[in-house]
Amino acid sequence: MVDERTILLVLPILVLQIALMIFALVDLIKNPDPNGPKWMWAAIIVLLNIIGPILYFVIGRRNY
Amino acid sequence: MKQFSTLLLKEWRENLRNYKIFWIPVVFILLGVTEPLSNYYLPQILDAAGGLPDGAVIELPDPEPEQLLVAVMGQFQLIGMLVLVLAYMGSIAGERKNGTATLLYVRPLSFTSYFLSKWLMASLVALISVWAGFLAGYYYTAVLFSAVPFGEFLSFAATYSIWMVLVVTLVLFASAAMPNAGLAAGLTLAALLILQLVDSLFGSRWEWSPLKLPNYAASFLDIGPDVTALVWTLAISLACLIGLAALGIWLSKRNRAKTKV
Numbered sequence: 001m002v003d004e005r006t007i008l009l010v011l012p013i014l015v016l017q018i019a020l021m022i023f024a025l026v027d028l029i030k031n032p033d034p035n036g037p038k039w040m041w042a043a044i045i046v047l048l049n050i051i052g053p054i055l056y057f058v059i060g061r062r063n064y
Numbered sequence: 065m066k067q068f069s070t071l072l073l074k075e076w077r078e079n080l081r082n083y084k085i086f087w088i089p090v091v092f093i094l095l096g097v098t099e100p101l102s103n104y105y106l107p108q109i110l111d112a113a114g115g116l117p118d119g120a121v122i123e124l125p126d127p128e129p130e131q132l133l134v135a136v137m138g139q140f141q142l143i144g145m146l147v148l149v150l151a152y153m154g155s156i157a158g159e160r161k162n163g164t165a166t167l168l169y170v171r172p173l174s175f176t177s178y179f180l181s182k183w184l185m186a187s188l189v190a191l192i193s194v195w196a197g198f199l200a201g202y203y204y205t206a207v208l209f210s211a212v213p214f215g216e217f218l219s220f221a222a223t224y225s226i227w228m229v230l231v232v233t234l235v236l237f238a239s240a241a242m243p244n245a246g247l248a249a250g251l252t253l254a255a256l257l258i259l260q261l262v263d264s265l266f267g268s269r270w271e272w273s274p275l276k277l278p279n280y281a282a283s284f285l286d287i288g289p290d291v292t293a294l295v296w297t298l299a300i301s302l303a304c305l306i307g308l309a310a311l312g313i314w315l316s317k318r319n320r321a322k323t324k325v
Contacts, residue, residue, distance in 0.1 A: 012097065016090050019090060020094075050094055
C-alpha cells in the first residue's frame, strides 16, 4: 500500500511536525503564565498538527 | 556601536529563548514542502477522498515547476506573512507592557540602536525562514517534477526576500507607533490588505511600487521582469524601508512615555 518512496518523501514533514510540537511543549512546560490552562494548550499542541503549535506560540505565549 | 551590539545580543537571546528562530523557519519549510508534495499526490488524494465512480481515470497534467514555486510564494504571502506579523507585533509595544522597557528606558538609550537591533534580528529570522522555505520547495519540486533553473530561482527568492524585509519593517514601525501589540498587528495587516487591494485594482496604471515586488519575483521564473521597472521599484522600496525605519525610531522615542511602570 504505502511504498518506500512515499515514506521517504513524507518523513521530513513528519520530523518537522514533531520538532515543532516538541518546541511548543518544552516552551509550555517552562512557561509560568500561559494564556489559558496548561492542559488545554498541551492538548491543542498535540492534537492539531502544525496549527496547534503555531496557535500556542502566537496566542498562548502571552509575549506581549 | 557598543550599545547596538549589546542590544543585538539581547534580541538574539530573546529570539533563541522564545524559540522564534526555530519555529518560524519550520513553519515556512512545511509550507514550502507541502505545496509540491500535495500536487504530486493529488491523484491519490482525489482517489482516497472518493466521490468518483468506479473505474474513473484521473489524468492531471503535471504542474509546471515554476507554478509550484509561485504557489509556495502564495502560501508565504498569506500564512507566512501572518505568522511573521503576529510573531513580531509585540517587539516594541509588548516591551512597554511586560516591563522590559522600564529596565531599558531608564538608561541613556539610543533609540536608533534599539530599533535597529530589533529590525536586524527580525529581518534575519524572516530571511532564514523565506530561504529555508523556498529551498525546501525548490528541492521537492526538483525531485518530484523537474528543476527550475537555479539562477532564476535565486533572483526569484532574492526579490521576494526584499519584500519580506519591508513587511518586517512595517510590523516594527506599527509596533513602535501603536499602544499595544494587537493594534500593531491590526494596523500592519490592514495596511497590507488595503494596499494590496489598491495595487491589484489600479496597479496597471503604474509600474513602480513595492507591492509589485512579489509579482516581479514571480516573473523571474517566467520571462523576467522589465529591468527599469524593477530597478525603480527596488529604489522606491528602499526609500520606503528607510522612511519606515526612521519613523519607527522617532515613534519609539516619542511613545516611551506610554510605558506601563
